[in-house]
Amino acid sequence: MKREAYLIKDVRIFDPALKLDQTGDVLLRDGKIEAMAKGLKPEGDLEILDGKGKVLVPGLVDLHTHLREPGYEHKETVETGTRSAAAGGFTTICCMANTNPVNDNAAITQYILQKAREGASVRVLPIGAISKGLQGKELAEIGELKQAGCVGISDDGMTLMDSQLMRLAMDYARGFDLPVLTHSVDANLAKGGAMHEGEVSCRLGLKGMPAEAEDIIVARDIYLSGLTDCHLHVAHVSTAGSVELIRQAKRRGLKVSGEAAPHHFTLTDAACEDYDTHAKMCPPLRGEEHRQAVIAGLADGTLDCIATDHAPHATVDKETEFDQAAFGILGFETALPLSLRLVEQGAVSLERVIQSLTSSPMAILKRPYTGLQVGAVADVALLDLQHVWTYRASEGFSKSRNSPFEGWEMKGRVLGTWVDGKRVHQG
Amino acid sequence: MALKTPHILSMSDLSREEIEFIFQTTDSFREVGGRAIKKVPALRGKTVINLFFENSTRTRTSFEIAGKRLSADVINISKSSSSVTKGETLLDTAKNLVAMSPDILVVRHPSAGAPHAVAKILQRARVINAGDGAHEHPTQALLDLLTIRDHKKKIEGLHVGIVGDIAHSRVARSNIRGLQTFGAKVTVVGPKSMIPAGISALGVDVSYDLAEVLPKLDVVMMLRIQTERLDAMPFPSVREYSRFYGLNPQLLKKAKPGIVIMHPGPVNRGVEISPEVADGPYSLILDQVKNGVAVRMALLYLLAGELESVKGEA
Numbered sequence: 019m020k021r022e023a024y025l026i027k028d029v030r031i032f033d034p035a036l037k038l039d040q041t042g043d044v045l046l047r048d049g050k051i052e053a054m055a056k057g058l059k060p061e062g063d064l065e066i067l068d069g070k071g072k073v074l075v076p077g078l079v080d081l082h083t084h085l086r087e088p089g090y091e092h093k094e095t096v097e098t099g100t101r102s103a104a105a106g107g108f109t110t111i112c113c114m115a116n117t118n119p120v121n122d123n124a125a126i127t128q129y130i131l132q133k134a135r136e137g138a139s140v141r142v143l144p145i146g147a148i149s150k151g152l153q154g155k156e157l158a159e160i161g162e163l164k165q166a167g168c169v170g171i172s173d174d175g176m177t178l179m180d181s182q183l184m185r186l187a188m189d190y191a192r193g194f195d196l197p198v199l200t201h202s203v204d205a206n207l208a209k210g211g212a213m214h215e216g217e218v219s220c221r222l223g224l225k226g227m228p229a230e231a232e233d234i235i236v237a238r239d240i241y242l243s244g245l246t247d248c249h250l251h252v253a254h255v256s257t258a259g260s261v262e263l264i265r266q267a268k269r270r271g272l273k274v275s276g277e278a279a280p281h282h283f284t285l286t287d288a289a290c291e292d293y294d295t296h297a298k299m300c301p302p303l304r305g306e307e308h309r310q311a312v313i314a315g316l317a318d319g320t321l322d323c324i325a326t327d328h329a330p331h332a333t334v335d336k337e338t339e340f341d342q343a344a345f346g347i348l349g350f351e352t353a354l355p356l357s358l359r360l361v362e363q364g365a366v367s368l369e370r371v372i373q374s375l376t377s378s379p380m381a382i383l384k385r386p387y388t389g390l391q392v393g394a395v396a397d398v399a400l401l402d403l404q405h406v407w408t409y410r411a412s413e414g415f416s417k418s419r420n421s422p423f424e425g426w427e428m429k430g431r432v433l434g435t436w437v438d439g440k441r442v443h444q445g
Numbered sequence: 446m447a448l449k450t451p452h453i454l455s456m457s458d459l460s461r462e463e464i465e466f467i468f469q470t471t472d473s474f475r476e477v478g479g480r481a482i483k484k485v486p487a488l489r490g491k492t493v494i495n496l497f498f499e500n501s502t503r504t505r506t507s508f509e510i511a512g513k514r515l516s517a518d519v520i521n522i523s524k525s526s527s528s529v530t531k532g533e534t535l536l537d538t539a540k541n542l543v544a545m546s547p548d549i550l551v552v553r554h555p556s557a558g559a560p561h562a563v564a565k566i567l568q569r570a571r572v573i574n575a576g577d578g579a580h581e582h583p584t585q586a587l588l589d590l591l592t593i594r595d596h597k598k599k600i601e602g603l604h605v606g607i608v609g610d611i612a613h614s615r616v617a618r619s620n621i622r623g624l625q626t627f628g629a630k631v632t633v634v635g636p637k638s639m640i641p642a643g644i645s646a647l648g649v650d651v652s653y654d655l656a657e658v659l660p661k662l663d664v665v666m667m668l669r670i671q672t673e674r675l676d677a678m679p680f681p682s683v684r685e686y687s688r689f690y691g692l693n694p695q696l697l698k699k700a701k702p703g704i705v706i707m708h709p710g711p712v713n714r715g716v717e718i719s720p721e722v723a724d725g726p727y728s729l730i731l732d733q734v735k736n737g738v739a740v741r742m743a744l745l746y747l748l749a750g751e752l753e754s755v756k757g758e759a
Contacts (some may be wrong), residue, residue, distance in 0.1 A: 221647065
């Protein structure tokens with residue numbers, strides 16, 4: 019079978035992990051980056067793209083997404099979710115275990131991977147459950163999950179409140195060399211909460227989730243990481259307290275990493291005014307001091323990566339009373355431009371942003387990172403950092419429409435995404 | 446003059462002038478309740494739907510009587526008798542009702558913001574928030590302000606204490622806004638576990654000591670403990686609550702002469718207020734209820750009346 023071939027001419031080749039920032043031509047052929055040099059004149063049938071003024075980066079990696087299959091195919095499927103991911107420049111994504119049935123056994127993992135083989139636009143790496151049914155009562159078959167293809171374990175969406183079971187999970191996962199990804203919200207302290215606890219929740223008469231509900235669990239899990247020598251990855255860090263806890267843990271040399279979600283570094287709880295359910299997520303949008311702390315954590319590397327927490331929901335789940343609405347928003351197609359805003363504002367360097375979307379998440383998964391070098395797998399994204407456009411969820415590729423960024427002016431666009439040398443998105 | 450806001454969702458939608466205007470209108474309706482034939486034709490041919498997703502005696506009856514005394518056609522829908530029990534969403538229920546061309550929807554709902562969601566889908570009909578979760582209960586605040594003004598002549602400069610379950614109280618939030626609009630000073634009082642985080646942003650003073658605050662107050666509003674909204678008991682026992690935060694005759698001796706005591710109801714006698722105080726000479730509880738009908742007549746009249754000038758249909 020003939021493979022696709024592309025020659026991207028005069029493009030800025032940018033891979034901060036490899037300290038690469040130069041202009042030249044890049045040839046993608048036979049699934050590989052075949053050549054990178056100035057003035058390439060390759061033979062054969064290929065599509066030539068003008069890369070002048072554009073940037074070629076390694077394909078983006080998202081550690082935290084919800085593809086909703088099996089069980090919630092009305093919200094998203096592996097096919098639609100990965101298509102949306104491709105439009106966002108992602109070439110590898112991890113999907114969380116809160117499907118129905120839960121991905122707590124090898125059969126479900128295999129089902130997801132089968133769906134991915136049949137119709138995924140990008141690479142799919144499943145995350146298995148920590149506990150059976152995400153119930154927090156007994157361990158899932160973690161060894162078999164890994165064997166089936168899971169790259170980490172998480173009870174995302176639920177916090178494992180039993181500290182003893184969490185300790186056992188981390189001990190056990192350490193033996194299988196799997197990272198444990200945590201959703202850190204003290205379930206008792208945050209019970210019934212619909213948004214961040216503070217002035218806005220008080221005004222709106224909505225039950226709040228205090229920042230401390232996150233801090234307490236992050237602190238506990240950092241201690242357990244020290245006790246078990248297990249890699250702890252704190253998902254969607256939203257509070258100044260947890261940023262500081264992770265910073266200290268890293269200083270102490272613990273195996274702890276963290277991620278920031280674009281909505282947490284872009285919006286505050288003020289977005290909940292007027293009871294906009296698209297501003298409802300968990301962890302919730304916090305106050306400005308927390309937002310600034312997350313940005314600072316991303317800038318100094320305390321938070322290793324940016325992950326979207328792409329959480330599609332059908333209109334019926336969102337067009338409802340605020341306290342009844344589902345938590346979560348779409349993430350893939352807005353992640354890059356929202357991250358680039360931080361560069362535009364001078365808060366985070368372009369190097370850090372691209373690293374946090376490429377090499378850093380791969381390092382957390384302990385997967386080999388090949389990046390932009392000759393002979394590497396051709397997982398790449400071509401970006402126009404200057405292109406200004408207006409985001410419309412209805413023009414996106416997800417099955418769902420739940421985004422608080424509807425109508426926002428975005429700067430930075432994905433012009434093309436390639437996985438294994440095959441173009442999976444053209445923007 | 447006309448109200449600027451198409452809907453009555455929050456006390457922050459209303460300026461002092463608009464509230465004064467509502468009270469002037471209220472004054473003209475007060476005597477209707479004292480007539481032998483308690484009916485005026487003001488809203489003949491108008492339709493008011495009371496859409497109540499939460500139990501209510503006072504507010505629902507008050508709105509119903511207010512509508513009927515104005516000759517409006519009043520329809521009552523409660524959660525248990527509506528299609529909500531068949532799985533219909535709030536917005537679908539509202540859209541279906543709107544298709545029948547009502548003029549005013551009076552909405553009570555356990556979720557904060559529910560009347561706002563309904564208001565967003567309406568083009569012609571008006572919404573009155575009759576209590577949404579722990580957010581607001583603006584008509585209660587209006588009748589409370591009117592009752593205070595009736596007895597104190599003016600509201601400006603008064604020191605008003607709101608005592609009890611502030612965290613879950615929509616009455617507190619609406620009254621805080623309304624009282625501040627009129628230049629009153631507000632102190633919220635209760636066990637700290639029932640005072641919501643972020644309360645100081647509302648510009649009120651906070652106290653955890655009723656005995657200490659009471660002597661400074663011109664008006665005290667006692668609130669019911671909203672057990673139906675509590676996840677966990679925020680105080681050890683009703684007995685202890687009542688001892689520290691209940692208003693009883695002994696504590697009342699410390700109050701300023703001329704203090705007035707209010708309660709939005711329903712009253713839990715012997716918990717937040719003792720029977721002697723609730724029924725005593727300083728209590729305005731039944732005046733509040735009486736004023737409620739007249740205030741709601743004024744609001745229905747002002748909102749439905751304005752519809753005359755609105756072109757186009759929903």
